[in-house]
Amino acid sequence: MDSLITAAALELAAGDPFGALNRVALRNDAPALALRGIAMAQLGDLARAKALMRSAARAFGSKEAVARARCVVAEAEIALVSRDLGWPAKALEAARATLEAHGDSVNAAHARYLEVRHLLLIGHLDEAECKLAERDPPRLPPALQAARELLVAGIAIRRLRTKAARGALASAGRAARQAGIPALISEVENASLALNTPSARLLVRGEERPLLLEEVEALLASKALVVDACRHVVRDAGTVIPLVRRPVLFALARMLGEAWPGDVSRDTLVARAFRARHADESHRARLRVEVGRLRAMLGPLADVSATRHGFALVPHRAREVVVLMRPVEEKHAAVLALLADGESWSSSALALALGTSQRTVQRALDALAEAGKIQSFGHGPARRWMTPPMPGFTTTLLLPAPFPGG
Incomplete structure (x- = not known):
């Protein structure tokens, strides 16, 4: 040389x-x-x-x-x-x-x-x-x-x-x-x-505050019952119940967790879980079925008790119920989390990282671009998408990786 x-x-x-x-x-x-x-x-x-x-x-x-x-x-x-x-x-x-x-x-x-x-x-x-x-x-x-x-x-x-x-x-x-x-x-x-920087938000008894990653780690090791909206699981320090593939059940669990120690009315549960403007008897019947399924799923950790107006979450061991949420609630948060590293991504790479179809990712990219949250350059197979990093928080909890035991 x-x-x-x-x-x-x-x-x-x-x-x-x-x-x-x-x-x-x-x-x-x-x-x-x-x-x-x-x-x-x-x-x-x-x-x-x-x-x-x-x-x-x-x-x-x-x-x-x-x-x-x-x-x-x-x-x-x-x-x-x-x-x-x-x-x-x-x-x-x-x-x-x-x-x-x-x-x-x-x-x-x-x-x-x-x-x-x-x-x-x-x-x-x-x-x-x-x-x-x-x-x-x-x-x-x-x-x-x-x-x-x-x-x-x-x-x-x-x-x-x-x-x-x-x-x-x-x-x-x-x-x-x-x-x-x-x-x-x-x-x-x-x-x-x-x-x-904050990695998540914590909601407990109606009060919300940001959490650093160390605080998230401490929370998951505590005796609290955590409704984890970052990974769509319900957990305490020793048990994890995944609800990733049960979106209706997780929506119900989250509403009950947000309202704890109070209850949530049947009409509210129907409106938010089923996206129904008006609750009729068919919706109420479906709600009873879904609540029964949720009660069975959460059996090791909590009960879902009927109240006069609706339902309430009653933990077996935990002294309190908290909801762990993403730092920013966004329909396409997982896509934004990957783009927030400041690098340019193709739709195929995003699909591979997220474990979903390229068509699904492309629809999300189009929606985010229309909202002005991301931008693209290039055409056809060479097209790339990117966004500047979002200031003030980290997207760690949005990345495609499970929590321990998740």
Whole structure:
């Protein structure tokens, strides 16, 4: 490798893409193409970066397996940043295997971290945790140490392990400062905001207040009966009753939780749960059936008692009933939560991350765009959607990942 390539690589590692481009911008050999691709990625021109990395992979000969594998890893990282979640994961896995086989343990670890980031984005926490637990090289560069600790923090935040998340973010901050890369330092600082801004709202006895992530963790470990409108479950510290696939039952449970210790009239329950303007005998009959189903589902935790005017929630063990709500109530909150990271997403990537159909996501995007909450650029398959981060709160509780026991 000649001196210009070596110098450009060192400048890229230090986060100086302009310095690297000054050395290799006019060269079209394979190493220069690869470095130019990385530089363009650091500058945010992801489409150009992707094209350059593919050209570099083709330019490397068949005998240069390690160089080709590194190009695949770089292209995978570009795809991840551009939220192309449909990028072939097997190609990255094969590249990682090649790097490991040739003793390039550092770049192999980087490839594995990219796999973990992909799993984290689509909410596969168990797989992400297992892959991250694989053995690392004895000495990782500071930048990779920071990347690993960010992943540890991301998993811990979604698992509601705030102490572990704070420790990982502190380690990531130290490693990022040691690496001296401003963009990495900024990424750690942005990740830390999730622990220092409200993550949810709490409603208890008619009073509402915001909660930090640590407070949410403490609430779920308390003796309170929690009607969790973030994950659509009813729970206490030891039992979780999922109602994600029973929207009517959850709507009834939430209304009863909001009214506790009082009751909710039958007419109100009918109007809100069944979206009926006027309650007739058929609605009342259906309400009796649904309340019976809810009573059976909540049996381990509470009873649904009939009162003179309607129904009330009566917990068996808990001393109080609270409702945990999203920081912002929005019909398409899950889509907004993903877009709020400031990156540009395709509708197919959003559908993959949310585990729903692309058509459903597209309807949500159209509604949000019409309301002026998001914007798009590009056309056809290249169309991307984005929105600036929403200030004042974190969207952690809206992301596609379950609470512990959820």
